[in-house]
Amino acid sequence: MSIIYVLIPIAMLFVLIAVGIFFWAVKSEQFDDLDRQSVSILFDDDIKKPKEAAQDESKPL
Amino acid sequence: MSQVACFHCGEPVQTGSQFTTLINDQLQPMCCPGCQAVSAAIIDAGLTNYYKYRTEPGSKQTALVPDELTTYSAFDLKEVQQDFVHTSDATCNVSLTIDGITCAACAWLIEHKLKTVPGINSISVNTTTERALVNWDPTIVKLSEILTLISQIGYQAAPYQVDDEEIQSKSNSRKFLLRLGLAGFATMQVIMFALALYSDYFTDLDIEYRDYFRWVSMIFAAPVVFYSAQPFYFSALRSMLSGRLNMDVSVSIAICGAYIASCIATVSGQGEVYFESVSMFTFFLLLGRFFEQNARQKASVSSNNLHKLIPLTANLIDAQGQHSEVPAKRLKIGDLILVKPGEVIAADGELVNGRSSINEAMLTGEQMPVAKVAGSQVFAGTINVDHPIEVKVTAIGQDQLVAEIIRLQEAASNNKPKVALYVDTISNYFTWTILIVAGLTYMVWKTYWPEDAFWVTLSVLVATCPCALALATPTAVTCATGLFTRIGVVAKKPGVFEKLPKIEHVVFDKTGTLTCGSLTIAHIELYSDLSEQRALSIAAALESSSLHPIARAFEKYRDNSILTHKNRNLSGLGIKANIDDGTFFIGSARFINAELNIELPTIGHQAVYLANQANLIARFDLVDEIRPDAAATVNQLKAMHCDVSIASGDSSSHVDEVAASISINSVYKSLKPSEKLALIESLQKRQAVAMFGDGINDAPVLAGANLSIAMGSGAAVTKNSADLILLGDQLSRFVDAVKIAKLTGKVIRQNLLWALGYNFFIIPLAVTGHVVPYIAAIGMSASSLIVVANSLRLLKVRV
Numbered sequence: 053m054s055i056i057y058v059l060i061p062i063a064m065l066f067v068l069i070a071v072g073i074f075f076w077a078v079k080s081e082q083f084d085d086l087d088r089q090s091v092s093i094l095f096d097d098d099i100k101k102p103k104e105a106a107q108d109e110s111k112p113l
Numbered sequence: 114m115s116q117v118a119c120f121h122c123g124e125p126v127q128t129g130s131q132f133t134t135l136i137n138d139q140l141q142p143m144c145c146p147g148c149q150a151v152s153a154a155i156i157d158a159g160l161t162n163y164y165k166y167r168t169e170p171g172s173k174q175t176a177l178v179p180d181e182l183t184t185y186s187a188f189d190l191k192e193v194q195q196d197f198v199h200t201s202d203a204t205c206n207v208s209l210t211i212d213g214i215t216c217a218a219c220a221w222l223i224e225h226k227l228k229t230v231p232g233i234n235s236i237s238v239n240t241t242t243e244r245a246l247v248n249w250d251p252t253i254v255k256l257s258e259i260l261t262l263i264s265q266i267g268y269q270a271a272p273y274q275v276d277d278e279e280i281q282s283k284s285n286s287r288k289f290l291l292r293l294g295l296a297g298f299a300t301m302q303v304i305m306f307a308l309a310l311y312s313d314y315f316t317d318l319d320i321e322y323r324d325y326f327r328w329v330s331m332i333f334a335a336p337v338v339f340y341s342a343q344p345f346y347f348s349a350l351r352s353m354l355s356g357r358l359n360m361d362v363s364v365s366i367a368i369c370g371a372y373i374a375s376c377i378a379t380v381s382g383q384g385e386v387y388f389e390s391v392s393m394f395t396f397f398l399l400l401g402r403f404f405e406q407n408a409r410q411k412a413s414v415s416s417n418n419l420h421k422l423i424p425l426t427a428n429l430i431d432a433q434g435q436h437s438e439v440p441a442k443r444l445k446i447g448d449l450i451l452v453k454p455g456e457v458i459a460a461d462g463e464l465v466n467g468r469s470s471i472n473e474a475m476l477t478g479e480q481m482p483v484a485k486v487a488g489s490q491v492f493a494g495t496i497n498v499d500h501p502i503e504v505k506v507t508a509i510g511q512d513q514l515v516a517e518i519i520r521l522q523e524a525a526s527n528n529k530p531k532v533a534l535y536v537d538t539i540s541n542y543f544t545w546t547i548l549i550v551a552g553l554t555y556m557v558w559k560t561y562w563p564e565d566a567f568w569v570t571l572s573v574l575v576a577t578c579p580c581a582l583a584l585a586t587p588t589a590v591t592c593a594t595g596l597f598t599r600i601g602v603v604a605k606k607p608g609v610f611e612k613l614p615k616i617e618h619v620v621f622d623k624t625g626t627l628t629c630g631s632l633t634i635a636h637i638e639l640y641s642d643l644s645e646q647r648a649l650s651i652a653a654a655l656e657s658s659s660l661h662p663i664a665r666a667f668e669k670y671r672d673n674s675i676l677t678h679k680n681r682n683l684s685g686l687g688i689k690a691n692i693d694d695g696t697f698f699i700g701s702a703r704f705i706n707a708e709l710n711i712e713l714p715t716i717g718h719q720a721v722y723l724a725n726q727a728n729l730i731a732r733f734d735l736v737d738e739i740r741p742d743a744a745a746t747v748n749q750l751k752a753m754h755c756d757v758s759i760a761s762g763d764s765s766s767h768v769d770e771v772a773a774s775i776s777i778n779s780v781y782k783s784l785k786p787s788e789k790l791a792l793i794e795s796l797q798k799r800q801a802v803a804m805f806g807d808g809i810n811d812a813p814v815l816a817g818a819n820l821s822i823a824m825g826s827g828a829a830v831t832k833n834s835a836d837l838i839l840l841g842d843q844l845s846r847f848v849d850a851v852k853i854a855k856l857t858g859k860v861i862r863q864n865l866l867w868a869l870g871y872n873f874f875i876i877p878l879a880v881t882g883h884v885v886p887y888i889a890a891i892g893m894s895a896s897s898l899i900v901v902a903n904s905l906r907l908l909k910v911r912v
Contacts, residue, residue: 056322067299
């Protein structure tokens with residue numbers, strides 16, 4: 053039972069980290085625009101390809 | 114032929130349109146050159162992904178904006194910029210409001226278009242508030258170029274000055290979220306230890322472990338009490354300083370008292386602890402208030418977003434006749450300014466040169482432009498429709514009519530009838546009662562059993578903890594607000610739910626409220642052998658060169674194969690143009706009479722005539738169409754025993770026609786804003802009055818009524834002063850809102866009854882020292898949960 057003297061402080065540390073992450077998330081405006089963040093993962097991956105393609109097309113002209 | 118939808122905006126593509134854009138190796142149809150240019154700009158920038166991931170079609174590009182409007186050069190002027198551009202280091206920051214954002218893909222599109230531009234350091238677009246924050250280097254790129262780039266991909270951007278109130282409310286809501294989140298985390302932990310502590314009652318827990326759990330709980334509850342619960346302390350202090358007691362007083366006493374007592378118990382090892390009650394209580398209260406605050410903030414941000422009414426710059430004509438663009442606030446009385454067609458007039462003044470028609474809808478609510486000749490008064494914020502005019506400035510700043518109307522509105526909103534809120538009154542008595550009972554308990558116990566006095570007093574405060582009472586109204590209101598949002602009604606001010614069920618008389622403004630606020634063709638009278646279709650196409654082709662609201666009625670009949678040339682726009686009269694074989698005229702009876710030398714009969718309503726050189730071709734009767742649900746709404750209101758009237762600034766017979774067709778008997782015509790206010794005040798002597806409106810002219814009246822409702826398409830000032838906003842412009846939603854409000858009132862009464870009943874039941878037990886801590890905690894939580902569950906029933910209502 054005396055193991056709780058070690059485990060509970062560790063648990064408290066985890067909670068502290070979670071709270072820290074939560075504060076960081078709120079302060080970096082992650083909760084300001086909920087419609088936006090949920091779909092942002094869809095974009096960006098292949099953004100470079102079309103841009104390069106567009107540049108390639110424009111070069112010969 | 115089946116209808117083809119524009120690939121960019123989703124509007125039907127009209128016959129004869131030859132606009133297309135190559136997207137992903139496929140030619141996609143476009144409805145107009147505007148959409149074509151925009152989609153081409155998007156593809157050229159390599160942003161094809163926009164079309165892949167968007168969830169909503171883009172906004173329609175109403176033709177290409179004339180050159181003079183796309184030049185944003187005025188925004189590069191130092192004097193103009195100083196109002197909204199913040200310079201730090203060598204870079205500038207600006208907030209832009211962006212029109213036309215429909216989904217998250219738009220934000221992505223704008224960000225990626227601008228990120229590739231050299232000189233722009235950062236840009237972030239928020240789709241909820243429709244704003245963008247741009248940081249740029251003024252030595253490399255100008256603000257006007259940024260605005261032009263955004264307009265190229267189909268959005269209208271304008272600098273926005275974020276007002277202090279909004280910055281304040283934004284930082285408040287973020288702080289609230291922090292407090293709430295922290296309370297949530299801590300409460301979870303504390304409840305976990307509380308479960309272990311409660312097991313003490315059933316099995317033996319070593320004192321050593323019990324004390325350890327108590328210390329840990331105390332540490333976890335500390336941030337909740339010292340940080341999360343702060344808003345309650347400040348609110349309690351404020352109310353005590355103003356000589357009243359609100360619920361937050363007993364909330365604060367309960368939180369602080371229970372925490373301090375629990376700390377004493379923990380340190381001394383004697384007595385009971387209430388850490389979980391304290392944390393849970395705080396968390397629930399914060400949750401309720403957070404939802405309430407969020408809903409309100411969202412409504413205010415979107416109405417603040419609407420662009421300012423008065424433009425930032427004006428075209429000054431100096432003594433030598435030279436034009437120069439100057440900031441509008443530098444104008445002096447007596448200055449001469451040039452206002453081009455389509456521009457907004459920058460200051461009140463007198464028209465000295467030229468003639469044109471002016472759309473004064475912002476001031477009067479009337480969509481029909483008013484013809485102005487030399488000597489006529491023109492007002493800041495109104496739009497010049499057809500010809501360039503020169504205006505001599507006669508009033509600036511606070512003396513302008515717009516400012517005057519805004520002041521009138523503020524004055525009226527200060528006199529607003531104070532409807533006593535249920536909870537304010539009850540909580541005042543309730544708090545007094547609790548405090549007196551707790552005080553008496555302490556004195557009695559101190560006299561006879563001094564060692565238990567503190568603990569019994571505290572158990573009175575905790576057990577009678579006004580948790581359920583405090584949650585009774587906010588949870589019900591939050592659920593009802595959610596329901597409102599779902600049906601497209603925004604409750605902008607608190608107290609709406611109490612006022613709605615009490616409404617006995619509903620007053621409608623006509624234009625834009627009962628009617629759609631835009632003209633449509635109701636009837637076509639043919640005078641020659643031309644087909645109706647052909648007559649409409651010719652009329653549409655003639656009108657396509659005009660910005661007049663009448664022209665908009667013809668827009669949908671446009672056939673791109675008919676081309677006009679030698680167009681002449683005769684202000685206030687009509688249009689003359691050549692089509693293939695001959696000259697055609699379209700315009701008022703007066704215009705046609707003069708051109709064809711004939712005598713047309715005058716008719717009661719708005720009509721436009723089409724003629725060629727020799728003959729009259731057709732007559733188009735125009736009406737401002739009545740909203741399809743107006744009649745049904747009026748009937749439903751009457752069924753609910755509400756009186757219904759119309760109060761309109763319009764003096765024409767159209768008001769009576771509208772009233773007759775939707776069976777409204779009491780009609781008040783040609784009223785000025787001040788007369789409307791007087792009317793509402795006289796009605797208020799007998800009944801509770803709700804007022805519907807949409808123009809700025811309605812703003813003071815809306816502020817004066819018991820309850821005011823603005824249409825979503827109405828002017829920004831109106832929405833700011835209104836209690837309710839109908840977003841979808843559906844009148845019938847108002848009836849639904851009344852029903853929801855009645856139900857909400859019922860739920861609130863049930864909640865209060867339950868919460869008070871629980872408290873009256875528990876007080877005698879607590880006073881006599883019969884309530885052990887876990888019973889108090891369970892009782893308190895159960896009573897709160899029942900209140901929350903009862904409120905949640907509201908969400909299940911189908912409307």
